[in-house]
Amino acid sequence: MFRRRPPLPAFPPGALLVGGGARDWLRGVRPKDFDWAVPDPEAAAREVAARQGGAAFPLDEERGYWRVHLPEGVQHDFVPLPGDVMDDLLRRDFTVNALALMADRQVLDPTGGQADLRARRLRMVSEANLRDDPLRAWRAARFEVTLGFRLEAATEAAVRRVAAELSAGLLPMPAPERIRDELHALLSHPDAARGIWRLEELGLLALTLPELREGIGVTQGGFHHLDVFAHGVEALHQLLARFPDAGLPLRWATLLHDVGKPRARGVNPKSGRTTFYEHDRIGAALTKAILTRLRLPSAEVERAAALVRAHMAPLPAGEREARRFVHRRRELLPDLLRVMLADREAARGPQSHPAIRHAYARAMDRVLGALEEQPAAPRPLLTGEDVMALLDIPPGPAVGEALRAVAEAQALGEVRTAEEARALLLGREDAASSSGPPHL
Incomplete structure (x- = not known):
């Protein structure tokens, strides 16, 4: 049984609520995206924006499509009312979307969508409609996860x-x-890991993330009980079980954190054991290529790739090392710890015994403690000009190296004043000078 149906906003004059908005209302879910077919899209959009305090703008002026953004992520789209509403509904993807709601709450349902809603069944309107827009194949997998429906056999x-x-x-x-956009709608759901498996079962993952599929059948041993592909999907599941508010770059990084392993696989000639040296570096490059191909914003691409690159960083054994860990990876925290935790929790092989898991948790606690103690980088004690004057050096890489040395010493609590920072740099210079030229 569906929940009690929520209230709806006032219908614009002559409007029909179509597609997902009508579907969600019929199943007792308050819509956040409203699709309206109206006689005058621009007038309807401006009226809704004025009444509810949103912003109206044209999506496609040639076709007369308008959109309104409202607070709390609510969105209204307006398109011209079709000449034949039933024919328009029959061109849609799935029966549960081929519905229209009138202002008096009468439902137009030419394909039996209401019966499919009650049965939690996802059924195509026609195979020709799927072929007309093949993106609907991805949408089928997404709807299975986000709506909790099941594809009927013919679909x-x-x-x-x-x-x-x-x-x-x-x-x-x-x-x-x-x-x-379809992948992000799927990844944003708490059961996103099941959606990745579903894409694979339907033959869509090979068209989307072929690099991820390279891990199928690549066994790992040691800490791992799953192959590389299944481990990545399980890590995503572990992440979302613990951090349901994880952002998309973090979700991508967790899914792809070991994507470089198949290409890094080798054999240690002495032990004969399988190795994956440099898989973090290779994986970061692959992550960047994958997400760039999918047209993610560059900042999100760089963030996800950086997390993949850093996910093998050794956790600190003591408090001083914890402060160093935070200093060197501050921009990635706490997301980096979340990737690392998901990675570890997705590995239940023979070497993953409770003592190691406990030690791992303690090391993470040290990092979190150091981050809480110093949530932001301390204000620099010296400037580049200070360093050049002190060491009598021109602008160049040496200046940056000196500033980084001071910043790390400051983060570790080894220097606290500008005078102590100057003494540190002069001591470094004296040590370098005293070493002298190498013996020939």
Whole structure:
């Protein structure tokens, strides 16, 4: 049984509430995205914006599409009312979206969408509609997770055929930005890990994240009980179970943290054991390439790649090392710890015994304590000009190196004043001079 239906905003004159907004209301969920078919989209958009305190702007002036953003993430889209509403509904993706609600709460339902809502069933309107816009194959996987529905057999078979034809080049691939948006809607859900498995089962992951699939069947041993691919998906599950508010760059980094392992795999000639040296570096480069291909904002790409690059950083054994860890990786915290924790919790192999897990937790506590003690980097004690004057050196890399040395000593509590910072640098210079030239 669906929940009691929530109140709806006033309908614009002559409007129909269509698609997802009508679907969510019928299942007792308050819509956040409203799709309206109206006689005059611009007038309706401006009226809603004025009444509810939002901003109205054209999405596509040529076609007359308008959008209104309201507080708390509510969005209203307005499109021209079609000449034949039923025909328009019959061109939609799934029966649960081929619904329209009138102002008097009458429902237009030409495909039996209400029965599918009650059965929690995801059924295509037609296979031709899926082929007309192959992005709907990704949407099927997303709706299974976000709506909690299940694809009926004929629709699942059609989605698999669409995936196969996309792979064979018989259908055009959707724009990367549209695929990204579907992936982000899926990744934003608490059960995103199941969605990744579903993309794989439907043949869509190979079209989306082929690099991630390289880990299928790549065994690891040691701390790990899963292959590289399954471990990455399980790490995402562990992350979301503990940090449901994790941002998208953190979710991406957790899913992809070991994506470099298949290409880094080697064998130690002495022990014969499988190795994955440099997989963090390779993985960071692959993460950057994947997310750039999906057209993520550059700042999010860099953040996710940096987390992948740093996820193998050794945790500190003492308080001083914890302060150093925080100083060197401050910009990635606390997200880096969250990736590392998810990585560890997704590994339950023979070497992952309770004592090691306890030691890992204690090391994380040390880092969190150091971060709490010094949540922001202390104000610099010296400037570049100070360093150049003190050491009598020109601008260049040596100045930056000296400033970094002072900043780290300051973070560790070894220097507290400008005078102590100057003494540190002069001592470094004396030590370097006293070493003299190498013996020949």
